[in-house]
Amino acid sequence: MGRFQDKTALVTGAAGGIGAAVVRMLRAEGARVAAADRDVSAVEAEAHLPGNLLEPAYADGLPAAAARALGRLDIVVNNAGVITRGKVTETSDEDWALTLGVNIEAPFRITRAAIPLMAAQGGGSIVNTASCWGLRPGPGHAVYCMSKAALASLTQCMGMDHAAQGIRINAVAPNEVNTPMLRTGFAKRGFDPDTAVAELGKTVPLGRIAEPEDIAEVILFLASDAARYVCGAVYEVNGAKAVA
Numbered sequence: 718m719g720r721f722q723d724k725t726a727l728v729t730g731a732a733g734g735i736g737a738a739v740v741r742m743l744r745a746e747g748a749r750v751a752a753a754d755r756d757v758s759a760v761e762a763e764a765h766l767p768g769n770l771l772e773p774a775y776a777d778g779l780p781a782a783a784a785r786a787l788g789r790l791d792i793v794v795n796n797a798g799v800i801t802r803g804k805v806t807e808t809s810d811e812d813w814a815l816t817l818g819v820n821i822e823a824p825f826r827i828t829r830a831a832i833p834l835m836a837a838q839g840g841g842s843i844v845n846t847a848s849c850w851g852l853r854p855g856p857g858h859a860v861y862c863m864s865k866a867a868l869a870s871l872t873q874c875m876g877m878d879h880a881a882q883g884i885r886i887n888a889v890a891p892n893e894v895n896t897p898m899l900r901t902g903f904a905k906r907g908f909d910p911d912t913a914v915a916e917l918g919k920t921v922p923l924g925r926i927a928e929p930e931d932i933a934e935v936i937l938f939l940a941s942d943a944a945r946y947v948c949g950a951v952y953e954v955n956g957a958k959a960v961a
Contacts, residue, residue: 719746720941725787727779729753729770729827730797731760734896735846738933739794746937751783754797763787770797770823771815780831789838792940793831795824795845798865800902805859813860820864825871828886832879840883842940845872846932847888849953855960865890869951876949885948887939892955893917893926923956 726743730736731752740750740762752762755769764786768775784790801808801816824845835841850858851865872888879886893899900910918925935954938944 719748720937720943721792722747724748724791725751725783725789726792726794726940727751727753727766727783727790727827727831728762728794728796729779729823730846731762732757733796733898734929735891735894735932735936736794736796738929739796739936742930742933742937743792743940748792749787751786753779753783771818773822773826776823776826777830779827780834784834790831790834791838791841793827793841793843794936794940795827795843796936797823798846798848799861800858800898801861802858802902803860804857808860816860816864820861821867821871824868828875832875832882832884835884836879836882841885842944843875843884843886844936844939845886845888846936847872847890847951849890849892849955849960852890852951852953853960872951873949880948885939885944887944887947887949888951889932889935889939890951890953890955891927891932892921892953892958892960894932895926895928921956921958923958925956927954927956 726748728740731740732754743750749763751764751766752760753766757765757767766782770776799819801812847869848865850862851869854862876886903910903913
């Protein structure tokens with residue numbers, strides 16, 4: 718029997734690198750999963766909840782939709798995210814709205830809606846995907862760093878506020894991860910993704926950047942009963958690489 722037998726989970730960003738790994742690994746360990754993303758047609762899950770996280774009504778309604786589809790809601794993984802590059806002076810209003818909308822407003826809305834559902838059933842676990850870059854900002858990603866710092870702080874506050882309801886709220890903070898989003902970013906800047914990933918790996922003390930499964934494993938730990946006394950924590954998963 719898997720760690721998540723008879724458990725249900727909502728995962729946002731389910732079609733992306735980390736999200737897809739989380740969905741796959743949760744289901745392999747017995748969970749029934751509701752997958753949320755713009756397009757979830759290629760994601761194997763018990764429920765598909767496509768939509769745009771920038772739409773408040775969609776984000777507000779996701780936990781209830783997942784609970785209706787699955788029968789209850791035990792786990793929420795707020796994994797969806799976008800990376801906006803550039804200094805403040807290079808950041809457009811559109812960049813600002815997209816980054817804050819996906820990286821902080823959507824997790825806020827989803828968590829706010831999930832907490833009453835979880836409290837009514839006796840508890841649950843919420844895991845947010847923050848970033849090392851939010852804890853120790855690097856150059857050239859001003860709004861991205863700000864949004865992930867806000868998510869880490871929100872996680873810590875909510876962890877304290879809702880622990881007494883049996884709801885554990887934590888975050889994982891990765892550094893670079895070998896995802897389609899990272900590779901697309903390299904390609905857009907004129908780099909060969911394979912070469913860029915290999916070169917980036919040389920800057921990591923462990924010798925490589927993270928694979929999606931490396932991050933997903935920690936998310937599953939935080940969502941599981943093995944982390945029953947972990948609450949309001951932000952776990953760095955960075956291969957010992959400092960933000961530069």
